[in-house]
Amino acid sequence: MRHACPVIGLLPCRWRGPMAPTSFWRLWILLSLLATAFVALVACGPGDDDDDDSAYYEAAAATQAAAAREEPARETQAAAATEAPAQEAAAAAAETTDDGGDGAGDRMVSTAAIAQSRIIVHTAQMSLVVNDVARATADVRAIAARLGGWIVSSDQTARHSGSIAIRVPARSLNRAFSELESVASEVESLQVSSRDVTEEFVDSESRLKSLRATEQRLLSFLDKAETVEEALLVQEELSALQLQIESIQGRLNYLREVAAFSLIEVELKLAAVTIDVDAGPGASYRVGQPVRFQASFTAPPGVDEYSFEWDFGDGSRARGRGSVLTPDGTRVTATVTHSYSSDLDSPYIVTLQLTGAGEGGRAEGTDSLLIEIKRVPAIEVFAGDPRTVEEGDSSKYAASFTRPSELWDYEYQWDWGDGSPSTIGNPEEGATRVEVSHRFSDYRPRPYEVTFTVSAMSDAGRVSSSQSFTVTVTEGEDLVVGGWNLDSTARGAVYALSAVGRVVLTVLIWLGIFVLPIGAVILIVAYPVRRAWPRVSAFFSKAFSGNGPRPPRPRARFRPRGAPVPFLARQGAPPPPPEPADAGDESAIGEPEAGSPDTGDTAGSDDEPETRP
Known part of the structure; x- marks a missing residue:
């Protein structure tokens, strides 16, 4: 009975037992063919890739050449x-390929084609x-x-x-x-x-x-x-x-x-116009001394923006912008300060490069100067320690300094710091100490700063050295009697009286400004009110009295004929209220007496009271 082979599943087998010799050889041949085909494919792969790459680059070169022909x-x-080297290499590679036709020539053609593209x-x-x-x-x-x-x-x-x-x-x-x-x-x-x-x-x-x-x-x-x-x-x-x-x-x-x-x-860029620049004269300076550089020049018309650069010759540079017009028509650059730390490379060549621009075009100018740096001995100065003096007293001040032999023409200066003129002089030949007197006439809470300066000439110019110290000025002593300081007591009394006077004057001013006008207004308003008050009071009494029974009127007090008129009656004031009647007096209740205003009896008698309007 035929069935599928358990090994490859395609070839038929005649039995399930051991494989027959004929089937074995048939399977072995098939597997060998498959392995050979796989090896051949792997071996041919790189060669095909090279051919594809060569063809690709050649196609790229052809595409670029076609584009060039389309647009002359x-x-x-x-x-x-x-350039030509790549083209010559390609031509040489082509000749080699035509002559020999070997594999090396093919590789050269491919490389040249790639380089040419x-x-x-x-x-x-x-x-x-x-x-x-x-x-x-x-x-x-x-x-x-x-x-x-x-x-x-x-x-x-x-x-x-x-x-x-x-x-x-x-x-x-x-x-x-x-x-x-x-x-x-x-x-x-x-x-x-x-x-x-x-x-x-x-x-x-x-x-x-x-x-x-x-x-x-x-x-x-x-x-x-x-x-x-x-x-x-x-x-x-x-x-x-x-x-x-x-x-x-x-x-x-x-x-x-x-x-x-x-x-x-x-x-x-427009060709620059030449500027005549003057960087200044050369000079000698000492090591560490600040050197100021400033250049002057004549500006061409239409050029107003300037920039400059200084090369100090020691490897350092400084740049700046702008210039200032002087009264004489020239321009000067901003001042630049530089200090030289060594004199080994002295003299130094300092160069200035000036550039200008504006509506008139560009302008350029350059100039240089020579700076000589020398090592000069320094002057050591000692002016003393801080001190305290009394105002108005004349005190002596002494200072000392060194005198190097390389220096000459010594000069000293005392700056007292109180606004008084400085004390200037020349020390004696060989002297290293200076002593002067000065009086501080005004007391001040903070101390004065006094500066002592010594200067001398050298090969690099004038050198100087200075030192400062403080002077505290105290107030002078006052007259004391019996343990009392009269001066300070008098000053205190004057200060106290002055303070009291200021307070009183301030109060009076306030009264004059505010109180007096307000009081005058009150008086002006109160006088008419006082005159009209009786009428106003009577009006309101009638208005709010109502229709009920009137309260009993007090009995009028009669003044005998010839009796003196009271003071208030003479002044127009109403008479004082009468004394209350006795409880048993029935005539005083409900019935007014004859001659009263309610009865209408206005006939006077000798006993009726005297009234005034």
Whole structure:
């Protein structure tokens, strides 16, 4: 009975027991053939890759050459960037291949083809000094047109400067440099940079090839779409893919363009006008002494912005900007201070470089001077320690100093710090001590600062040294009698009286300003009120009395005829209220007496009271 073989599962076997000799040899031959085919495929793989790479680079070179033939005016310069060596190597490799035809020749052809297809982007920057910026700009434009290039950008915002950028064929780059140099009176700088974009170009082409293949497959899927949903889905993917293709294609076109035409950025500067600069005379100074540098110059018309740089000759520099116009019409730079720490390299050559710019163009000037540095012995000064004196007393002050033999013409100066003139003099020959007297006439809470200075002449000029100390001035003693300090007591009394007087004067002023006017107003208002008060009171009494029974009126007090009139009655004041009547007097309750105002009896008698309006 036949069944599938348990070893390979395809060949039929006649039994389940031990394998037959014929089947064994058949299986062995099949496995040998499969192993041989696998080894052959592995061995041929690298060779095929080399052929594919060679063909790929050759195809890239052919593509670039085709692009150059399509645009004669912008012929590609990627191959020309490698110049003749690569072309000669390619030609030699081709001859070797034709003669020998061996494997080494094939490898040389592949290497030469790769070197010849390199894509190099050249960029240059030039700085030119010209006599006329506008004319130089026009000449640069003409050079670009003559070489088959064009203008990228142009800028001329000032009469004394400008810039222009052009592109010229890469094969004519050296010729462009020569013609641009002929336009300028001086070439300040020339920088050329190269960038190899071959890797980016090859990678972009590979991606583009893959994307185009994917595009063809998507187009075939679009043709086979059976529903609208399928067609829309394929169309969406196709649109995104085409955007990538267009982006990569644009990048490839740009790389071809920048490799074929090199960029040259030209900066144009107007030739500078010479400035007559005076950096000052040379001089001698001692080590560590500050040296002041200031230059004067005559400014050309139209130039008002200046910058300067000092080179002090010891490796240090100082830069600054600006200048000041003096009354005589010249300009001076800002003052710069520098100290030399050593005299080993003396004398030092100090150089000034001055640069100006403005509507009138550029201006430059330079000058130098010689500075000699000498090591001069120092003068040691000791003026004493802080002291205390009494105001108005004359005190003596002494100071000492050293006298190096290399110095002469000694001079000393006392600055007392109280506003009085300084004490200046010359010490005696060989003397190292100075003593003077001074009186501090005014007391002050804080001490005075006294400075003693000694100066002398040297080969490097006048040198000096100084020291300061403080003097505390106290108040003088007052007259004391019986343990009382009359002076201080009198001063205290005067101070106290002055304080009291100030307080009293202040109170009077306030009274005069506020209290008196207010009192006058109160008096003016109170007098009419006082006169009208009885009438107002009576009016309100009647208005609020009501219709009820009136209270009993007090009995009028009668004055006998001939009796003196009371003082208040004479002044018009109402008489005092009458005394209350007795409880048993019924006539005083409810019935007014004769002659009262309620009865209407106005006839007078000798006993009725005297009233005045």
